Amino acid sequence: MKLKLHVWRQKNAKTQGKMVTYDAPNVSPHMSFLEMLDVVNEDLIAKGEEPIAFEHDCREGICGSCSLMINGVAHGPQKATTTCQLHMRTFKDGDEIYIEPWRAKAFPIIKDLVVDRSAFDRIIQAGGYVSVNAGGAQDANCLPVPKDTADQAMDAAQCIGCGACVAACKNASAMLFTSAKVSHLGLLPQGQPERQRRALNMVQQMDKEGFGNCTNQYECEAVCPKEISVRFIARMNRDYLNASICGSGPEKKAGGGED
Amino acid sequence: MNLDPKIPSGPLADKWTSYKGNAKLVNPANKRKYTVIVVGTGLAGGSAAATLAELGYNVLCFCFQDSPRRAHSIAAQGGINAAKNYQGDGDSVYRLFYDTIKGGDFRSREANVYRLAEVSRNIIDQCVAQGVPFAREYGGLLANRSFGGAQVSRTFYARGQTGQQLLLGAYQSLERQIAAGKVKMFPRTEMLDLVVKDGKASGIVVRDLVSGKIESHAAHAVVLASGGYGNVFYLSTNAKGSNVTATYRAFKRGAGFGNPCFTQIHPTCIPVSGDYQSKLTLMSESLRNDGRVWAPKSSGDKRSPEQIPEQERDYYLERKYPSYGNLAPRDIASRSAKEACDEGRGVGEHGLGVYLDFRDSIQRLGADTISQRYGNLFQMYERITGEDPYKVPMRIYPAVHYTMGGLWVDYNLESTVPGLFVIGEANFSDHGANRLGASALMQGLADGYFILPYTISNYLAGVSRDPVAASGEAFKEAETAVKDKTAKMLAINGKRTVDSFHKELGKIMWDKCGMARNRAGLTEALAKIPALREEFWQNVRVLGEGESLNQSLEKAGRVADFLEFGELMCADALTREESCGGHFREEYQTEGEAKRDDANFAHAAVWEYQGEGKAPKRHVEPLVYENIKLATRSYK
Numbered sequence: 097m098k099l100k101l102h103v104w105r106q107k108n109a110k111t112q113g114k115m116v117t118y119d120a121p122n123v124s125p126h127m128s129f130l131e132m133l134d135v136v137n138e139d140l141i142a143k144g145e146e147p148i149a150f151e152h153d154c155r156e157g158i159c160g161s162c163s164l165m166i167n168g169v170a171h172g173p174q175k176a177t178t179t180c181q182l183h184m185r186t187f188k189d190g191d192e193i194y195i196e197p198w199r200a201k202a203f204p205i206i207k208d209l210v211v212d213r214s215a216f217d218r219i220i221q222a223g224g225y226v227s228v229n230a231g232g233a234q235d236a237n238c239l240p241v242p243k244d245t246a247d248q249a250m251d252a253a254q255c256i257g258c259g260a261c262v263a264a265c266k267n268a269s270a271m272l273f274t275s276a277k278v279s280h281l282g283l284l285p286q287g288q289p290e291r292q293r294r295a296l297n298m299v300q301q302m303d304k305e306g307f308g309n310c311t312n313q314y315e316c317e318a319v320c321p322k323e324i325s326v327r328f329i330a331r332m333n334r335d336y337l338n339a340s341i342c343g344s345g346p347e348k349k350a351g352g353g354e355d
Numbered sequence: 356m357n358l359d360p361k362i363p364s365g366p367l368a369d370k371w372t373s374y375k376g377n378a379k380l381v382n383p384a385n386k387r388k389y390t391v392i393v394v395g396t397g398l399a400g401g402s403a404a405a406t407l408a409e410l411g412y413n414v415l416c417f418c419f420q421d422s423p424r425r426a427h428s429i430a431a432q433g434g435i436n437a438a439k440n441y442q443g444d445g446d447s448v449y450r451l452f453y454d455t456i457k458g459g460d461f462r463s464r465e466a467n468v469y470r471l472a473e474v475s476r477n478i479i480d481q482c483v484a485q486g487v488p489f490a491r492e493y494g495g496l497l498a499n500r501s502f503g504g505a506q507v508s509r510t511f512y513a514r515g516q517t518g519q520q521l522l523l524g525a526y527q528s529l530e531r532q533i534a535a536g537k538v539k540m541f542p543r544t545e546m547l548d549l550v551v552k553d554g555k556a557s558g559i560v561v562r563d564l565v566s567g568k569i570e571s572h573a574a575h576a577v578v579l580a581s582g583g584y585g586n587v588f589y590l591s592t593n594a595k596g597s598n599v600t601a602t603y604r605a606f607k608r609g610a611g612f613g614n615p616c617f618t619q620i621h622p623t624c625i626p627v628s629g630d631y632q633s634k635l636t637l638m639s640e641s642l643r644n645d646g647r648v649w650a651p652k653s654s655g656d657k658r659s660p661e662q663i664p665e666q667e668r669d670y671y672l673e674r675k676y677p678s679y680g681n682l683a684p685r686d687i688a689s690r691s692a693k694e695a696c697d698e699g700r701g702v703g704e705h706g707l708g709v710y711l712d713f714r715d716s717i718q719r720l721g722a723d724t725i726s727q728r729y730g731n732l733f734q735m736y737e738r739i740t741g742e743d744p745y746k747v748p749m750r751i752y753p754a755v756h757y758t759m760g761g762l763w764v765d766y767n768l769e770s771t772v773p774g775l776f777v778i779g780e781a782n783f784s785d786h787g788a789n790r791l792g793a794s795a796l797m798q799g800l801a802d803g804y805f806i807l808p809y810t811i812s813n814y815l816a817g818v819s820r821d822p823v824a825a826s827g828e829a830f831k832e833a834e835t836a837v838k839d840k841t842a843k844m845l846a847i848n849g850k851r852t853v854d855s856f857h858k859e860l861g862k863i864m865w866d867k868c869g870m871a872r873n874r875a876g877l878t879e880a881l882a883k884i885p886a887l888r889e890e891f892w893q894n895v896r897v898l899g900e901g902e903s904l905n906q907s908l909e910k911a912g913r914v915a916d917f918l919e920f921g922e923l924m925c926a927d928a929l930t931r932e933e934s935c936g937g938h939f940r941e942e943y944q945t946e947g948e949a950k951r952d953d954a955n956f957a958h959a960a961v962w963e964y965q966g967e968g969k970a971p972k973r974h975v976e977p978l979v980y981e982n983i984k985l986a987t988r989s990y991k
Contacts, residue, residue, distance in 0.1 A: 108903060126628045128739075134633055134854070141852045141907070146898045149906055151421065153594040155634045157735065158519055159425040174738070181738045206565055207904045214542065217422050221534040225527035226486045229409040230402070230804040233477070233484035237441060240495025250488040250513060253520060257424055286486040 097123040097189040101136065103148055104196045105208055113205065115194070125185035129172065130155060130162065132184055133195075149208040157181040157321060160256035163263070164209055165196040170260035170319040178258065178321040198259050200268035202306040213259050215305040216273060222301035223294035224277040226286050245283055253280040254322040261316035261324075267308030272316040274302045275332035276324050282335055292339035299336050356611055356963045358976040361765040362466040367982045368448075371470045374766070378809050379816035386411035388820040391811065392559055392574040394546045394601050396423030398518070398796055399779025400580030401525035402803025408537035409528075410808060412815075415572055416529070416538050417561060419545040419596055419909075424526040427582060427594040428799060431518025432639035432732065434500060434510035435796040437475040442499055446507040448472045453983060455794060458504040458684050459759070459787020460936035460951060461985050462614070462959070464978060466766060467784045474805040475797050479511055481804055485524040489513050502792040503640055504684035504990075510793045515639055515731045521796055525803070545909065546601045547837045549577065549608045549775065552829040555818075556775035560833045562841070564909060567902040569838050571825035575818050576774045576811055579605060580803070583758035583780040585618065587917045587924065588869070589861025591755035592624060592637040598913035599920045602762050602781050606923075610770040611961040611974065613763035613783030615920070616928035619790055619937050620870050621756030622648075622688035625739055625749075626708040635754040636739055638711070639732055640792040643681045645716035645725060646749070648672050648688070650709045654699030660710055660748050671695060679990040686789045686937045686949075687990060689753035693870050694947065696752070703750045712748035753870060757795060759786040759937065760927075763961045763976070767810040768802060771961075774818070776811055778802035783959065788936025841901050844911045849894030853910045856891050860884065860914070860921055868925050873941040877929040881922060888918040923971060927960055930973060953985050 099120040106113025120136050127135070130152050137147035153161040162179040166172035172182045187193065195209065203211040241249075253276070261272035278295050281287030287294070310329055317326045363370045363377075381389065389412050393404040396418040404416040418426060438451040451472040456463060479497070483489065489511050490498040499508040513520040532538040541561070548560040550571065558573035581601035585591035606612045623638045649668045656663065671691055676683045683691075692709045695701060702708045717725050722745055726733065733744045740750070761783040762770050768784070770777050779799040786794065867880035891914070899905040933956045934940045934949035943950045958975040965971055 124629055124631065126741075127631050128633070131631045131633050135631055138852055138854060141896055141898060144898065147907060149904055153420060153425055153596050154427060154430045155595060156430055156592075156636045157738075158430050158516065159420075159427070159594060160429075161420065161425055176734070177738060181735065183738065183741070185741055210904065213421060217424075217530060217533075217540075217542075220527060220530045225531045226484065227531065228481075228484045228528075230406040230481055230528075230808070233480040236439070236479045236483040236489075237496050239483070241491055242495050243491045243493050246488050246491045249486075250490075250520075253488050253513075253523065254516060256519070257422065280488065281486050284486050284488065286484060 097125065097184065097187065099123050099187065100192045102192065102194045105148070106205055108207055109204060123184050125183070127184045128155065128180055129166070129182040129184065130180050149210050151210050152180055155180040158256060160258040163198050163211065163258055163260070165199065165263060167194050170198070170263040171321055176321055176323050198263035200262045202268060202270070203259060203262065215307070216257050216259065216270070218305060219270065219274055219298055219301045220277065223290065223297040224281070226281060227290060239285055241285060249280050249283040252276045252283070252324065252328050255324055256322060258321065260319045260321060262307060264315040264319040265308065266313065266315070267311060269310045270302050270305070270307035271310040271329045271332070272320065272324055272326065274298050275328040278332045278335060279328040282331070291335060292343050295332060295335035296339045296343060299332070356771055356961065356974045358611065358763065358771070358961055358974055359765065360464060360976060361767060363766065367465060367469050370466050371473055375809055378813040381812050381816050383411055385820055387413060389413065389815050390415060390574040390823060391576050391578060392572060393417070393578045393580060394559065395426065395580035395582060395781070396526070396529065397426035397428035397580060397582055397779060398522055398525060398799030399803045400578070401426065401522060401529050402800050403578055403580060403778060403807050404538055405525060405528035405532050406804050406808045407811070408532035408535070414532070414538040415541065415574060417541045417544045417546055419543065419564060421542055423529055423540065423542065424523060426522065427597050428522045428796070429519045430594065431796055432515045432637065433641040434502065434512035434517045434793040435478065435521060436502065436509050436791070436793040437479045437511060437797065438472055438509060439476055439479060441497060442508045444507045446509050450507065451475060451509065454505050455785065455791060456787065456983060457988055458791035459789050460949070460988055461787065461953070461957070461980070462935055462978065463785055463787035465980060465982055470806065471785050471798060471801050474801045477805055478797060478800045482521055482524050485528065487513065487520045487524045500641055501644055501682060503643060503682045503688070504791040512641070515729065518796055521800065525800070546581070547604065547912065548833045549605045550829050550833045551608050551772055552827060555773045557823065558825050558830060560837045562837070565904050567900070567905065569834060569841065571830045571834055573823040573825040573830070575815055575823060576776060578776045578778060578807065578811070579762065579781050580779045581781050583761065584920060585755045585758055587860070587921050588755040588864045589857050590627065590632060590635050590865070592621060592635050595634060598916065600913050600916045602777070603916045603920050605762060605770065605772065605775060607964050608772065609964065610772045610775055611763040611963055612760070612923065613959050613961050614760040614927065615924045615962065616868065616931060616938055617759035617788050617936065618755060619685060619757040619759060620689040620753045622685055622692055622753050623711060623751045624754035625736065626703055626705070626752040636735065637754070637756060638736060638749060638751060640685070642711060642729060642732060645728065646681065646711040646713050647715060648681055648709060648711055650695040650700040650702065656700065660712070669695070669700070676990045683990045684789060684791060689870055690939060692753055708750040708752045710748035711751045713744060714748070717745065757790055759783065759788060759790055763959065767813065768807055769810065769814065774814065776807060778807055788938055841908065841912070844895065844897050844908065844915070845901055847893065847895050847897065849896050851894050852896060853907055853914050856887065856895060857914045857917065859887055860918055863887070864921055864924070868928050871939050871941050872928050874929065877925050880925045881929070884918065884922045884925065891915065891918055923962060926971070927962065931956060931960060951987070957985065
């Protein structure tokens with residue numbers, strides 16, 4: 097296949113970026129989207145031009161590194177698929193493809209298609225854990241968890257933290273990401289002691305990072321490579337409301353290992 | 356080189372308990388006076404960094420990814436072993452220990468492996484307490500599945516994403532400690548050298564991958580948890596960024612490298628489709644619980660699978676290894692697939708593939724059950740190949756997956772450089788010449804949560820509590836060397852891309868040091884690799900600048916180290932004149948099975964760096980078996 101690519105090039109965070117057009121003359125339908133970019137990059141290097149910077153690592157749809165807007169859709173046209181798992185057989189000869197980075201204020205561009213997603217780490221830092229030190233946990237089977245509950249928790253826990261939900265949202269909201277972690281832990285018995293403070297603190301951090309609000313368009317669910325459901329957003333809203341009304345006052349920072 | 360394994364005395368089952376009882380402790384108020392560097396945030400590094408911080412140490416933690424959650428442990432699919440015996444099927448610590456030693460073809464250290472089996476039970480407890488959503492039965496208790504090389508069901512799993520869920524558990528604990536100010540996290544930062552000062556590991560030199568700045572960090576101890584070196588083959592199931600740099604630089608600073616030739620070829624990966632291929636994708640070993648492996652009986656049979664009648668199919672694992680069948684260990688299953696393909700019975704466009712067929716289990720259990728067990732794997736397969744495995748058998752072929760070799764460590768997980776600890780896949784310790792499925796996750800978390808925190812405290816208790824600084828001759832020399840090397844790579848401006856060198860090296864390694872090795876091939880590789888390395892330093896083209904995000908420069912540094920390391924692997928493979936586990940020397944076999952030589956090779960080979968341009972020196976640590984009898988591994 098022959099393709100025409102329009103790619104966002106930006107030298108660094110401080111300079112202005114622009115779309116640049118490249119030809120991809122020898123594309124096999126069996127290539128992954130990133131392998132197609134690899135080939136383009138090899139050609140660019142041969143011509144003495146700097147290759148296109150993009151994020152990728154595992155290339156099997158689980159690390160959450162890859163992050164491209166492909167023709168305006170986060171991770172491209174195939175449902176439930178990360179960019180690295182998208183194969184060129186989805187496209188046809190002569191197609192023009194627009195490739196852009198995630199677009200969100202809270203994800204500033206570092207270079208070309210690479211953005212800074214450290215805001216997600218800070219949301220987890222605000223409470224996306226169970227406070228349990230390594231040591232003498234009780235036997236794993238002491239606390240039975242109904243299979244349905246464990247399965248639902250797993251549905252939420254599958255989030256790979258890629259940020260497609262934010263990129264797809266017109267408000268650049270991180271509600272799907274945040275609610276996935278709030279729900280994963282909030283569903284399980286192990287997560288109950290911190291359930292309220294977790295919901296409050298993670299939502300607060302999310303707002304602080306500059307992510308927008310949810311206005312129920314469900315664009316996030318539509319592009320999520322792990323098909324995380326928006327019902328977790330509703331669940332987080334209930335937890336948040338409950339914690340706001342019944343919560344135990346202002347939050348102290350979670351303790352570490354000093355006790 | 357001192358290779359004293361420092362195994363505690365006493366009966367095997369009491370060694371770890373007695374070690375813990377006698378280990379030196381650091382009192383809580385003094386712990387905060389120590390700084391520990393942890394490189395890598397996978398299961399081993401992430402769990403170690405979190406646990407050391409929970410104990411009160413100051414931790415500086417580094418990863419090259421944009422977030423610690425993306426380390427390649429995340430991609431482990433099938434599960435984690437633990438000797439819980441929840442199924443009541445005869446499992447025990449001893450049995451997991453024995454299976455691991457036997458699976459490793461009797462090339463690992465008894466005491467370390469026993470400890471691993473012992474703490475495996477705590478790992479499950481810890482992870483459940485963190486909220487890891489393991490698969491459960493309707494009664495609410497944990498579910499198990501079987502894995503290769505075992506006759507019990509001891510593998511815990513979270514759908515096909517066990518590594519992800521375990522890593523997120525460790526990552527969340529790590530983030531909690533970052534929030535608490537006990538861990539300073541350096542994402543997008545790559546370790547480029549180890550600093551040894553007064554004979555002790557004292558710090559590292561790193562490059563900030565965004566700003567390009569090269570700087571040093573000092574600590575009272577350094578922990579490497581930087582994973583394996585499978586990417587020396589270019590094509591592997593490893594993430595694109597996985598590399599040998601951290602461990603190889605430590606090797607050049609005096610750390611012995613153990614058994615570099617012990618690499619694991621995983622039997623069930625999606626076959627290569629073209630020369631643009633950038634990585635290989637694993638299909639979890641758990642699939643072999645319900646999938647049957649076969650190839651056509653006659654060579655050159657190009658019919659589509661459904662047209663090949665039952666009597667013309669060769670279910671070769673079931674035929675050759677009736678008691679383990681499709682669950683034969685990885686090295687054996689891989690070699691059998693290669694044999695079938697070498698005989699011209701391979702399937703698919705290039706003839707490099709065999710079938711993994713779910714027809715019978717779909718008939719027996721229904722498509723719904725199969726989908727519940729493996730749905731996401733089937734989906735992934737279909738995305739990559741465009742074929743539906745519910746209807747057409749999967750095509751699979753072996754691919755490089757894991758490296759059992761790594762930096763040599765003693766019972767303390769300490770390398771030959773005092774103060775340098777190595778954990779997880781980066782060390783050589785537990786899997787001998789072949790790792791059993793679902794044991795990598797177990798080892799990573801055992802090292803990080805339950806072993807290193809004890810052994811490193813024992814070390815730190817004997818080290819001065821004075822603050823450390825990244826200053827002095829050793830730091831300056833290491834930093835300058837890194838800067839010079841970076842500048843040199845940028846200045847060459849030759850004609851070939853980094854990837855083209857990496858691919859060429861990978862092909863040499865796969866052809867000559869892959870699933871089967873022989874003297875002539877290895878000798879040839881040992882001539883080709885230095886020539887390729889020389890060309891690299893004359894003719895590589897790395898564009899862009901050092902003071903910014905430069906992915907070509909990152910790759911170039913990693914490939915430069917692979918170009919040296921590949922030679923070490925081949926030298927190790929050449930000198931190990933026996934076949935064991937994943938190391939199959941064609942000269943040493945009986946009826947197609949590996950022929951071990953316990954009289955001459957019941958040891959770990961440990962390589963010592965001798966300086967630029969000099970051949971490294973081979974030392975041995977004899978493996979002493981006090982509790983089990985060396986036996987010919989049989990899965991028949």
